[in-house]
Amino acid sequence: xxxxxxxxxxxxxxxxxxxxxxxxxxxxxxxxxxxxxxxxxxxxxxxxxxxxxxxxxxxxxxxxxxxxxxxxxxxxxxxxxxxxxxxxxxxxxxxxxxxxxxxxxxxxxxx
Amino acid sequence: xxxxxxxxxxxxxxxxxxxxxxxxxxxxxxxxxxxxxxxxxxxxxxxxxxxxxxxxxxxxxxxxxxxxxxxxxxxxxxxxxxxxxxxxxxxxxxxxxxxxxxxxxxxxxxx
Numbered sequence: 001x002x003x004x005x006x007x008x009x010x011x012x013x014x015x016x017x018x019x020x021x022x023x024x025x026x027x028x029x030x031x032x033x034x035x036x037x038x039x040x041x042x043x044x045x046x047x048x049x050x051x052x053x054x055x056x057x058x059x060x061x062x063x064x065x066x067x068x069x070x071x072x073x074x075x076x077x078x079x080x081x082x083x084x085x086x087x088x089x090x091x092x093x094x095x096x097x098x099x100x101x102x103x104x105x106x107x108x109x110x111x
Numbered sequence: 112x113x114x115x116x117x118x119x120x121x122x123x124x125x126x127x128x129x130x131x132x133x134x135x136x137x138x139x140x141x142x143x144x145x146x147x148x149x150x151x152x153x154x155x156x157x158x159x160x161x162x163x164x165x166x167x168x169x170x171x172x173x174x175x176x177x178x179x180x181x182x183x184x185x186x187x188x189x190x191x192x193x194x195x196x197x198x199x200x201x202x203x204x205x206x207x208x209x210x211x212x213x214x215x216x217x218x219x220x221x222x
Binding site for chain 1: 147
């Protein structure tokens with residue numbers, strides 16, 4: 001079946017712009033995670049949903065970052081007033097029986 | 112001290128050799144351990160999961176877990192050039208659903 005999909009795959013934003021990143025999890029997966037991966041580093045946890053409930057947002061780096069999953073399926077990660085330090089790959093993963101499956105990621109470059 | 116530590120490498124091995132990748136973690140209560148492979152510009156792909164002490168084998172891959180020493184390793188037998196990638200160790204800490212990743216070890220298999 002289809003894996004996790006993310007869009008856009010690449011995004012260039014000017015500093016101060018708002019961006020929205022979309023994640024379509026594997027159908028039926030209840031748990032969804034967002035991670036941020038800087039160049040040369042492992043992914044770092046941002047936030048976690050179980051169905052539509054955001055159960056852990058401890059990894060969000062600032063209040064400029066906001067995530068939602070209103071119907072328990074598609075999720076959107078929004079970054080307001082982007083800064084250069086937000087440049088990274090944003091990975092979405094959905095989980096089945098302890099295993100997390102990653103999407104291709106969105107590569108964000110803030111100029 | 113980082114929660115999950117890996118040698119960044121690169122680890123260079125000749126084709127056909129055994130590659131040994133190591134990882135230590137700080138949360139003694141961790142119960143779930145994962146190895147992901149990440150090719151350059153791609154997203155992490157699960158190779159192995161391990162939950163109990165000892166060895167777990169899957170084809171050319173063997174994961175080893177020693178909870179007393181807080182150590183997990185991945186052995187790749189008969190290494191192939193196509194195994195050249197970054198290998199990420201990931202741990203689910205006590206009471207957490209999210210993965211905590213190491214920074215990855217870059218493996219180079221020389222033809």
